Amino acid sequence: MANWVLKGLRTGIRTTGYPSRPERAAGVSPGRPHGASLNSIEQADTLVERCPTRAIERQEGGVAVDHRRCVYCLRCQRDGMETVAPWDASYEWATEGLDEAASAKKLQRAFGRSLHIRFLDAGACSACVSEARQLNNPYYNMHRLGLFTTPTPRNADVLLVSGPVSDAMRLPLRKAYEAMPAPKRVVAIGACAIFGGVFGSSFAASGGASQIIPVDVIVPGCPPPPLAILHGLLLVVGRKPPAQPVSRPSDQVMEPA
Amino acid sequence: MVMLERRVEQASFPERLAELWRRKWKGRVGAAFERDGQICRLQCPTKELPELCQWLTCDLRFVLATLIVEEERAGGWLLQYVFYKDSDTPWIYAEVRLSTLSQVIPSLSGLPDGPSFDWHEREAEDLFGLTFEGHPRLGEFVLHEDWPEGVNPMQRGFDAHQHVELRHPDPRWKPPTVVEAPGAFAMPIGPIFSDFAESAHFLLETVGEDVIRTIPRFFYKYRGVEKIGEGQMLDRVLLLAERFSGTSAFAHGLAFCQAVETICGIEVPPRACALRTVFAELERLRHHAAVITGICNSTALAVATAQAALIEEDLLRLTCEAVQHRYLFGLVKPGGLSCDLPEDKCNLLAESTAIIAARLRALHQMLRYSSSFLDRLEEVGIVSTEKAVSYGLVGPIARASGVSRDIRKLLPYAAYNATHFVVPSEQEGDGYARLRVFFHEAEQSAALMRHFLLSVPEGPICGAAVSARADAALAAVEAPQGATFHWLRLNEDGTVARYHITPPSFANWHGFHLAAENFAFQDFPIILASFGLSNAECDR
Amino acid sequence: MLTVQLFSAFFILCAIGAVAGFVAAGRWISIVLAAIGSLSALVILAVSALLLIGDASFRAELWPVLSLGTMKLAADRLSAVFLFVTGLVFLPVSLFSGVYLEKHRGHYSLGYFGVLYHALFASIVLILIADDAVSFLIAWELMSIASYLLVNFEYEREESSHAGFVMLAMSEAGTVAVIIAFMLAMDRTGSLEFGALRASAASATQEVSWAIFLLSFFGFAVKAGLLPLNSWLPLAHPVAPTNVSAILSAVIVNLGIYGIMRFNLDLHPTTGAGPGSIVLIVGSLSALIGILYATVQAEMKRLLAHSTIENMGIITAGIGAAMTFKATGHPVVAAIAMIAALYHLANHSVYKALLFVGTGAVEAGAGTRDLDRLGGIARRMPWTSVFFLIGVLSIAALPPFNGFVSEWLTLQTVLRSAELASTSIKVVFAISGALLALTAGLAVTCFAKVFAMGFLGMPRSDGATQAKESNWGARSPLALLAVACILLGVLPTYVIPVLDGAVTPITHESASAALVPPFFSTMAQQQENLPAKFIAEFHDLGAQVGSAALPGRGLVVLHRGEEQNPVVFAMSTSYTLVTFAVILAIIFIVFQFLSRRQALSRGPAWDGGLRHLWPATTYTATGFSNPVRVIFDAILQPAAGEDSVEAVARHFRTAIRRNYAEVHIVDQLVLDPPVRGLRTLAAVARKMHVGHVNAYAAYVLLAMLFVLILGVGVF
Structure with missing residues (x-):
């Protein structure tokens, strides 16, 4: 039993500082797609077409992303796409x-x-x-x-x-x-x-x-x-404000707060 | 020399099989080879089916992979009982055709390996409305008691997007129980468990203290993946294939893609093969770490649980760092992979998994010397080898009971035939044997990953684009929980005509009750954790 | 004298009761029987109260018998205690009979029942007031036969006949042993009057004393249902009509205890520590085995019967302690032990009668008394359940109910073994203390099971679902007994002096002052009984708190040790009651205050999201007690029979049957071998019956020859 106690103590505290401090460790979140300002309508159309759940929508000046509908197929990111949706590294999505x-x-x-x-x-x-x-x-x-x-x-x-x-x-x-x-x-x-x-x-x-x-x-x-x-x-419990689920082309790409 | 001889003999197996068939079945059962002798089709009249299947399983030691039911366009039914053995023998499809009028087939659940057919038949009965004559228990399997009588969702005429009005069952309704003893009662557990657990229901029949009979009820999470995939484009169905079981998404996505590749004849480039192997092993490693966490947690060993949970989360973060998703979603696609793994990420993965493997080994070492922990696992939840064979158990559960069957070895895919590894196996079949298998496999996964990561061939990561053909194919993959079989029939236009998944949890949940009987109540959570099965995977 | 008149009135009432059943008709039969029965019980209560509290005495001479002395009747205070308990049980049971017997009307003769019932009552009283062996034994036989016939009242049932037969056979064997004991005791004087026996006791040799002790103790142990002679009890109780079960468990077993007390403490007191230790061990073992079998039982009457064995064991342990303490020169502790035994006897009679009558009410309402088929009775029979709960709490020995007082006293007395000199006796006391403590713990498990499985939860059968509350005719005896349970529980300080009066003539030393010291009345008086250091201890305990508000004596005290280093154990059920009441009131008020603005909503119990729960998903009594069954497997050997499995398609089981064959360990080890031996002997003897006249003539000749040889040889 003492071994386990020692093992636990030796491991130390690994707990995240969130919500007091932002968590910046790699891989805690896959991030999320973000609205993009695009010049060409074709580029926007490709993105919209690629999205299987209609989370990406054409808007003036580019595409808006409704994060609520995203199923993380990552098709707007990968697979030989020339135009990719920007991606923010946040996790405060609720x-x-x-x-x-x-x-x-x-x-x-x-x-x-x-x-x-x-x-x-x-x-x-x-x-x-x-x-x-x-x-x-x-x-x-x-x-x-x-x-x-x-x-x-x-x-x-x-x-x-x-x-x-x-x-x-x-x-x-x-x-x-x-x-x-x-x-x-x-x-x-x-x-x-x-x-x-x-x-x-x-x-x-x-x-x-x-x-x-x-x-x-x-x-x-x-x-x-x-x-x-x-x-x-x-x-x-009212300790954090809600996130903005829809990101528009003009919105800033967010970093973890 | 001996090795060579055996190989020669087995290489000619299709011929030998043909010889055996001629001797016993000529005139009764038609036979044909397909795909260069990789597939052997036996056209079997209904009445010969039990004898044929017994011959295949008992005499030739073939194993049931799946039962595929199709409603033919011309009307009538085609049932394909698919058997496999190893890479040197062909797949065997025992085909039975039924006219629209007769929907009755003899049940195979009475055969020596009957239990492995049992659930396939129940599923087909519920979803297709077929009748398996002589089956001990049909109904209320996939579809529960409130599902309307005579509505079979997998039939062609059923619209997947309609809303089905559920019945109000008799207020006195209760599931059938079998224990008759003074003071016998049933302990219901679930469907909503008391922790973060998946929905399923267990009825433990007992007279107090020891569990006499465990009656599980699954398919609380039946989402009809196979039905809603019908008529959809391939890329859409790939999403379903990945997402019906999130903790083994890559393995199922891979199986789906392999089926598509077989149909379309797409060659997967070597780099993609190697990386697919890496990701499949990464998923296995993370899955096994999660199961080990669950086992530690069930025995209330707090520090060990925390240690295993740290490993699990570290693997999730590592995965996310490497491929931008914690559960490897969106990675595999027909023809290869959707994103490459650059050199630096390869190195990161290789280094990190080496460290994690060392941590797992250290944890295993400590657990092996914790007597209070071992007391809860040793000789608890035993599944005998004999039962494991007859129930057709797969994966780590079967391997802990002395059935060292592994698709990676038997029917190698991706890059598995490019390396040598020994499938870990234990004989005892108890909770501790399962834990050991999980540990050994996890460590082996880490080793395999390193092996492939350090020598990834250069080249493209994706083969030719999909060009659809109207054909069907079956793909087998060793998912973290064991063998999974994805069978796919495509239409000309690239839509899916019929999709059938046989996940490993489906086979293993069937055998779960063997372990969870004649043990004390308080062992139940431990036995449950030591199986580490997924309901999402089983229920589809 | 008033007592003589009252006793005469009682016997006349019994005689009327015996006839009345044949005179009255229809519904009136049971009403008349109930009225006469309860009236007789009231008379007995009155006369025993007079004897216990007043200065009254009773003495009557009947007629001389041959050379064995005169048949005499007399009642001292020990008799009066038993008489009072008998009356206390017969009163509510007679009332209950009035309701209960209705179901037998028209099928069995109620007049016949009246005869037996009153004959039994009269014979019991006669046993208790007999002052010579002849009248004692005659009354004893009358009681045995009447109780046998009552158990066998529903004679059409096969199992009644068997159970009645076992009961009668064992009872007669016990009587024979007692007769021999009496004959050994009379040997010198030739008189069987109790006075004469008492006088000659001291002159008996040690061997004879041992023989007398063993014969009388085990002879009476049959009636008291002590190990290893208890087989008849669990057999007879379930088959007897419920009112008779109540009498069996609450009165007739007491007679065994009366016999042991009268014979081995009064008429022929045991000497040395040996007999006391035997009694102590037999008592504690009976208690443990009794409660073990009770705990694993699901049939309420059989469970209660096993629990009777347990309680008789506790009483007997008290008697054993009393014998030992008395024989080793600790008269005060002996008196305390006897008080504990008598107190427990009274308590047991009251709550056991309550539980049996309650079982009868439940059976009448729900149609079953199988705990595995009951459930949910509390909602459907609220009054019966409340009274039953009081009985359950009492028998589980939880404060402030009566069982707690006497079990506490018994255990504390056993702990006083520290004062004994002999180490081996101390060991015996330690073992028996451990057994009794285990018994007390199991008793809580056992009766938690009875109430939880029988009265709470979901009903497990149609009968339990449709159970109806009984009318006040059936509820009043329950209420009466429940009140008695509470009073005996919260007023031990008033009960103990009365019992002390019965014990003092035997121990020659009063324990009243030691057990219930008069703290609050006059502080000055106690000085002579208690050293100053003790009083300081009590003050530390807070004994003087409330001396102004609470009248009389509130504490029951056990103390030992030296003057400078006193060890004090004290308890007070009356204060406990007050404290409970105050705490509950405070909780109620606080809860009301806190929840005044909140709406209270009630919903069904959470079922894990299942469609619904059904009765088979709730714990059964068997399931609840299964851990006990498993733990004590070595002792109990409950013989969980093989599972038989039915399956189709090889692996698919359609039925798993588990069959229990219950064999009592004592039967198996003690009774079965002689019974088997007798059977073999009988089988051999049967071979002699060849059916030829010549053969029988030869037997006669041989027998005569044998007698002649015997005569020549002996004389």
Whole structure:
């Protein structure tokens, strides 16, 4: 047993400084596509055409990117593309739900700084599950921020939903939401939970959590990295402002704040 | 010399197979070779099917890869039972045709290797509406009790984008249970677990303390990937192939691309082959690190969990640094890869994996001397070799039970035949054996990565562009969890006519109940963690 | 004298009760029987109260018997304690019978039941007031036969006959042992009057004393259901009508204890530490084995029967301690041990009657008494459940209920073994203390299971789903017994002096002053009983707090050690009750205050997102107790039979059946060998029956020859 204690001590503290300080380690986030100012319409059209989920849209002076619809196929980046969308290295992506007015209103201070979180997998590809699980690893250690998981939605403040909501998970999702005491918030993580992702709306999936229950905060990404999920949770407790999900050609490319 | 002789003998296997077929089946079962003897098709009348499959599995020691069901354009059904053995023997497709009128086929679940057919038949029954006569239990498998009767989503007439009105089942409905004893009860676990876990449901039947029977219910996450892929363009279906199981995205994307490459006859350049191998091994390494984290966590060994979790996160960051995505999405494409790995990144990967392999070894060493940890794993959750064979288990789970079958060795793809490696295997089949296999494979993955990274051939990373043909092909890849089989039929216009995935978790979840029976309640999470399976992968 | 008149009235009432069942008709039969039964019980309560608290005495002479002395009746305070407990049980049980017997009307003769019931009651009272061996034994036999017939009341059921037969056979064997013991004790005087026996006890040789002890102790142990003679108990209880089960467990087993106390502490007191140690070990082992089997039981009546064995074990352990302390010259501690035993006896009778009657009510409401098929009764039968819960808390020995007081006293007394000189006896006490502590722990598990599995959760059968609350006729006996449980629990300081009165004639030393020192009344008086250092200890404990507000004695105290270094153990259930009440009130008020602005919403229990839970997804009693079954596998050998598996397609199992064949370890080790031997012997003897007259004539001749030889040889 002493070995383990020693091993733990020798490893030292690895925890990120976020949210007090920005995390600059390489690979914590894949970054996100950003709106680009382009001169030629053809270039813009190529980008728009390349995007399988219509996240890229033509706008005056170039293309705008709706990050919420991005599934990280990286096709606007790679594969012999001459024109590539600029890419920012941020991870603070969480924003209000698709019904922005309602979520913004609901996000008024309802909680103190601590949250109890119930995670629910509604048909996710398990990359989201894996990223959410990383929140408990020593790098992110969400406990230090007063964020805890709870086994039952009865004690939960936040329902963390991933996946496009498969048919069989519709009932459990609704039951879990109803079992939560008020005030309660729903955080949808990943493209699937936001709009159905690559699975869309079909006979087997509902096309996003908001089709079943009201969603207050969304964390775009496929999958969103742990820091982005953390940002979403901090947004719920009002410790961080929401991000701008749509980047226009004129917007500045952001660095991690 | 001995080696050489064996090779000669096996090289002529198609002929030998033809000879065997002539002796036993001529006149009863038609046979034809395809693709230079790589595929052997046996046209089999319905009534001969059980005997033929028994002959293939018991006498010739072939292994079931998958069961492919197609609704033919002319009407009627084509069922292909696909078997494989190794690179020297052809794939065997046992084909059965059914008219539209009769949808009844004899079930093969009564054969000695019956369990490996079992779930394939249940799946086909649910999704296609076929009836497997003599199957012990059909229904409520992929589609749950609230799915309307007689609606079979994989049938051609079913629109993938329609909304299906679910039924309200009988309020007294409950899943069937089998234990009859005074005071017997069932402990329900899930579908919503108490931690960050995937959705599945387990009913543990018990009279207290020891679990007599585990009844799992899966497909809570069924997203109909195979159905919604139909009629879509290839690049679209590639997104589905990668994203139905995010933690093994590269392996499944690779399998899909290999199927496309086989159909279209695309040659993959050597650099792409080498890098594909590197990424596949990187994914395996990260996946196994995650499973090891899970096992440590299930035994509540906090420091070990933290150490393994650090390794896992370091690998994720490393991956992201190298290829801009933490889970290797968007990397593989038909013909090669979508992005190259520059020299500096190659070196970074090679160096970092060497360090991570050393950390894993150190962790393994420490775990081996933690008796409290070993107590929870040793002789817990045993799957015997015999059962592993009959259930057709694959991957690390099978290898921990003494079945050292590995697609990388048996049917080499990418650059696997360009190197020598020994497939790790254990005999005990308990939780500790599985842990050892995960550790050994992870270390081996790191070694393989270094081997290929230090000698990546120069050249392009992508072959010819896709030129669609109307044809079908099956590709096999050793995903982190074991053998996966992607079968694809393309239309002339480059859209997908039919797509069928047999993921490794599908085979291994079937065998899970073997391990989770006759053990104490409190061992259940440990057994679950030691399998390290994915529901997303199984459910599709 | 009032007592004589009351006893006469009681016997007359019993006689009326025996006849009344045949005179009344229809619904009235059970009402009349209940009325007469409870009236008789009231008379007994009155007369025993007079004997216990007042200065009354009772003595009557009947008629002389041959040369064995005169048949006499007398009641001292020890008898009165047992009489009081008997009355306390018979009163509610008679009331309950009025409701319970209705289901048998028309099928079995209720008049016949009336005869047996009142004969049993009368014989029990007769046993308790017999003052000579002859009347004692006659009453004893009457009681045995009446109880056998009552157990066998539903004679059409196969298992009743078997259980009744085992009960009768074992009881008769015990009686024979007791008769021999009496004959050995009388040897010199020739009189079987208790007075004469008492007088001659001292002159018996050691060997004879040992023989008398062993015969009488194990003879009476049959009735008390002590190891290894307890097989009849778990057999007889489930098959007997529930009101009879209550009498069996709450009164008849007490008679065994009465016999042991009367014989081995009063008439022929044991000498030396040996007998006491045997009694102590038998008691503690009975307690442990009893509770182990109770814990793994799911059938409520059988569970309660096993628990009776446990409680009798605890009482017997107290008696064993008393014998040892008395024989080794510690009369005060002996008195405390006896008080503990008597207190536990009274408590056990009350809560066991409560639990049996409660079981009867549940069975009437839900149609089953199998815990695996019950569940959710608390919602459907709220009153019954509350009363039952009081019984459960009492039997689980949780403060401030009555079981706690007597178990605490018993355990503390066993701990007093430090004062004994002999190391080997100390070891015996230590082992028995450990066994009793384990028993107490298991008892909590056992009865947590009973209430949780039977009354909480989801109903597991249609009967339990549709259970109906019983009417007040059935609930009033429960209420009566529940009140008795609480009173006996919170007023030990008033009960102990009364019991002390019964014990003092035997131990010749009063324990009252030591056990319940009068702290608050007059501080001056206690000086002679307690050294100053002790008083300082109590003040440190806070004993004087509330002396102004709380009248009387509040603390039960055990102390030992030297004057300068006192070790004090004290407890007070009455204060505990007050504290509980205050804490609960504060919590309630605070909760009300905190939640005054919040809406309270109730929802179903979280089911993990499953469509719904169904009864089979909740813990069963068997499942709850399975860890105990596994841990004590070596002792219990619950014989979990083989699993039989049905499968199709080789691997797909459609049914797994696990069959239990329960064999009691004691039966297996102690009773089965002689029974098997007898069977073999009988099989051999059967071969003699060849069916020829000649053969039988030869047997007669041989037998005569044998007798003649024997006669010549002996005389």
